Amino acid sequence: MFFAGTAIIGASQGQSERYPHVSELLELEDERGASLVDTLLVERLRATETGHNFQFGELADYRDGDGVVLALAIDWENVSTTDIDGNTKYVVDVHGQVLAFDYSTMKVVGAFPIGVQVRDARKGGPSHDHARALARRALIGEDDFGLLASFVEMLKQVELKPAYSNRIQVTTAELSPETVSVVAELGLDADAFSARVGQTMSKYLASNQAVPVLPFKKGTVIGNQMAAQFTNGDVYQLEIPNPDYTVSFTVDRLRKLELDRTSSQIAYLYGLYATARVSQPLLEKDYANHQFKYAVSSTVPVGIRPDDPAAFEELVLSSINSFTQQISDPQREWVDKWGVTDGIQNAFLEIDDVLAKCR
Amino acid sequence: MSLRNAGKFLLLTLGCLAVFASAGVHAQSEFQGVGEVRYESGVFNSKPTEADRTQALHEAKLSAWRSYTATFNTARSTSYSASATKFEEQLDTFISDVTVLDEMIDEESSVIRVAVRIAVNTGMVDAAFNELAQAGQTSSQAAGPASMLSFVFVAREVESIRDFDERRTVVEKKDSKASQTDQMADSGGTVSGSTSSSSISSSTTGGSTLTKADEIAYDVSSASDIDSAVGQVFAGNGFEVIPYVDVFGFCGGASLDAIRSEFAESDTLTAGTRTAAIKAASSCDVELFAMGTLDVGLQQDEVDPATGNRRVFVSVRGQIWDIGRGLPRQVASVGPVQYAGLGPDRQVAKRNALIEAAEDAGRVLVDQLNAKGIR
Numbered sequence: 001m002f003f004a005g006t007a008i009i010g011a012s013q014g015q016s017e018r019y020p021h022v023s024e025l026l027e028l029e030d031e032r033g034a035s036l037v038d039t040l041l042v043e044r045l046r047a048t049e050t051g052h053n054f055q056f057g058e059l060a061d062y063r064d065g066d067g068v069v070l071a072l073a074i075d076w077e078n079v080s081t082t083d084i085d086g087n088t089k090y091v092v093d094v095h096g097q098v099l100a101f102d103y104s105t106m107k108v109v110g111a112f113p114i115g116v117q118v119r120d121a122r123k124g125g126p127s128h129d130h131a132r133a134l135a136r137r138a139l140i141g142e143d144d145f146g147l148l149a150s151f152v153e154m155l156k157q158v159e160l161k162p163a164y165s166n167r168i169q170v171t172t173a174e175l176s177p178e179t180v181s182v183v184a185e186l187g188l189d190a191d192a193f194s195a196r197v198g199q200t201m202s203k204y205l206a207s208n209q210a211v212p213v214l215p216f217k218k219g220t221v222i223g224n225q226m227a228a229q230f231t232n233g234d235v236y237q238l239e240i241p242n243p244d245y246t247v248s249f250t251v252d253r254l255r256k257l258e259l260d261r262t263s264s265q266i267a268y269l270y271g272l273y274a275t276a277r278v279s280q281p282l283l284e285k286d287y288a289n290h291q292f293k294y295a296v297s298s299t300v301p302v303g304i305r306p307d308d309p310a311a312f313e314e315l316v317l318s319s320i321n322s323f324t325q326q327i328s329d330p331q332r333e334w335v336d337k338w339g340v341t342d343g344i345q346n347a348f349l350e351i352d353d354v355l356a357k358c359r
Numbered sequence: 360m361s362l363r364n365a366g367k368f369l370l371l372t373l374g375c376l377a378v379f380a381s382a383g384v385h386a387q388s389e390f391q392g393v394g395e396v397r398y399e400s401g402v403f404n405s406k407p408t409e410a411d412r413t414q415a416l417h418e419a420k421l422s423a424w425r426s427y428t429a430t431f432n433t434a435r436s437t438s439y440s441a442s443a444t445k446f447e448e449q450l451d452t453f454i455s456d457v458t459v460l461d462e463m464i465d466e467e468s469s470v471i472r473v474a475v476r477i478a479v480n481t482g483m484v485d486a487a488f489n490e491l492a493q494a495g496q497t498s499s500q501a502a503g504p505a506s507m508l509s510f511v512f513v514a515r516e517v518e519s520i521r522d523f524d525e526r527r528t529v530v531e532k533k534d535s536k537a538s539q540t541d542q543m544a545d546s547g548g549t550v551s552g553s554t555s556s557s558s559i560s561s562s563t564t565g566g567s568t569l570t571k572a573d574e575i576a577y578d579v580s581s582a583s584d585i586d587s588a589v590g591q592v593f594a595g596n597g598f599e600v601i602p603y604v605d606v607f608g609f610c611g612g613a614s615l616d617a618i619r620s621e622f623a624e625s626d627t628l629t630a631g632t633r634t635a636a637i638k639a640a641s642s643c644d645v646e647l648f649a650m651g652t653l654d655v656g657l658q659q660d661e662v663d664p665a666t667g668n669r670r671v672f673v674s675v676r677g678q679i680w681d682i683g684r685g686l687p688r689q690v691a692s693v694g695p696v697q698y699a700g701l702g703p704d705r706q707v708a709k710r711n712a713l714i715e716a717a718e719d720a721g722r723v724l725v726d727q728l729n730a731k732g733i734r
Contacts, residue, residue, distance in 0.1 A: 011666075012665060015667075166458065227665045237701075244458070244476060282460065283461055
């Protein structure tokens with residue numbers, strides 16, 4: 001399998017606005033004038049036993065063949081800053097895919113979503129340079145942290161094939177009207193929030209179940225096409241095949257309760273209700289269409305304002321992580337504690353059967 | 360045009376595979392479909408039998424296949440309609456892969472539904488259409504070997520545009536009218552009189568504006584890329600392609616340079632040049648003669664917003680004449696149809712657009728020939 005390097009997904013127009021930090025980080029060069037990110041990624045791949053044989057060489061090599069090409073495809077960058085009592089809180093997300101595509105047909109063969117989030121807080125107002133440093137940490141990272149490390153880690157878990165017999169894709173990530181109101185009150189953008197839900201569902205489905213998941217459709221995908229711009233300037237329009245099975249995820253309710261209070265601290269409970277649905281669209285057959293709930297707690301000192309937006313985002317991530325972990329090995333305790341609708345345990349088994357067809 | 364029997368159809372199709380294998384055409388397209396079968400349920404058994412399952416699978420493959428045939432252009436649809444049954448009888452010949460996505464059994468209404476995804480071997484389909492045309496030859500072609508075909512396709516790029524100012528002719532017509540009114544009044548022995556006069560003048564303006572069409576001069580070339588793209592489509596579909604330079608070399612007629620220079624100034628050839636080219640081809644036993652132009656759009660800094668690449672448009676049109684018997688008769692035509700090519704610079708984008716336009720125009724022309732049973 002050929003390794004083609006790193007690419008940014010999405011239309012070339014407006015790329016610097018959508019990827020203000022990543023696009024500049026990808027322009028960094030090593031001492032040979034090659035992309036620094038590519039060089040560091042290749043070094044990691046060479047140093048790690050991933051179980052796959054990659055051909056690195058010149059990019060021209062894969063143009064001549066009709067083999068499957070592997071790439072790190074970055075599809076989301078987000079930097080949010082919040083003022084908290086004179087401090088600036090930074091949340092930096094960089095997401096991407098371990099993307100395999102067929103060079104002869106320019107069709108996506110399989111994708112394994114990955115993502116990294118960096119949080120930090122500093123005194124004073126928002127700093128562009130500090131955000132850049134955090135984005136660098138999220139993308140390039142060090143040791144076991146960062147998108148490059150996640151890329152290699154994912155490769156160790158999954159089986160890369162020239163073709164997969166079946167395909168699954170997260171096609172819908174929705175917020176109920178009630179949730180949209182809560183998200184707006186938190187000062188978060190509802191579209192970005194739902195995109196993150198879809199992204200997260202894809203990511204955890206892939207990483208927890210070692211299954212390729214077709215890229216989640218959002219702004220970077222127009223119709224069934226997505227442009228991938230590589231660090232060497234090559235641009236390919238990749239076709240995303242139609243999914244055989246679809247996943248939709250709806251956040252039905254978000255709630256916050258004061259759980260406990262002492263003289264020095266307050267404990268809050270952040271909870272959600274969500275519905276996950278896995279279907280075969282042609283047959284209109286549902287393998288799962290179940291509601292579950294989930295909650296996380298957060299304790300803050302008295303007098304300190306809790307960071308509700310971060311707590312709710314953490315809640316959504318944790319709930320999806322927990323839900324997708326259950327698929328291959330559903331636990332009675334989990335079902336009893338978090339299952340809302342009946343039959344969720346059988347639904348996990350049904351989903352597991354579907355995923356087995358997609359591996 | 361229909362085949363005599365399915366066995367022959369299969370044989371012809373398989374025989375043609377070699378042509379496609381050598382041309383390196385192994386295109387596949389994927390389509391999904393659902394098959395539904397109502398089955399007989401017994402007193403003690405409400406499940407479908409294996410035969411019901413097999414039938415539902417077949418229906419699903421047919422459904423997916425029909426999604427594929429719905430993408431055919433008009434000419435190919437016409438050819439297909441006449442032989443749809445034959446194709447459907449040998450579905451597995453054209454389907455390279457079948458993936459069963461799932462099945463659903465409704466025991467209450469005794470219905471089984473199966474969903475599949477199929478991969479269509481489009482090379483095999485092309486080969487079958489080619490053989491269909493051979494089997495049902497009409498027109499001037501006698502049964503036997505494939506027709507000899509020669510073509511001239513030129514690429515043109517606007518070199519200069521001479522636009523003319525509008526010529527305005529103004530016509531003015533002036534009219535004037537004078538009138539005088541005398542009034543007399545008798546009032547108790549006193550007679551008074553007054554005279555008033557007035558004049559009216561009017562002018563009517565009209566005219567016309569003459570706009571003369573731009574004079575466009577083209578830089579004409581017959582790129583080898585176009586020749587090989589068009590030639591590959593014709594040869595791949597069984598025609599015996601004779602390069603026009605050989606027609607000119609062996610049988611005279613209009614030279615390629617003469618044809619190019621006329622296309623540099625006009626969209627059509629003069630009657631003399633066209634006749635000379637066709638006569639020469641005919642005397643070389645060429646039965647089909649194709650001619651076309653691929654016009655490259657004006658040089659502009661158009662950037663594709665998705666890829667950031669340069670985008671160049673090419674407009675193609677072409678015709679094929681049957682010159683094997685008597686007067687030339689137009690048997691196929693395409694365009695004008697516009698194609699866009701992308702590339703990191705204008706040259707690459709232009710080349711990609713020209714190749715795609717040439718290939719696609721060739722395919723449309725071949726489909727029309729196939730629809731008429733000409734091969």
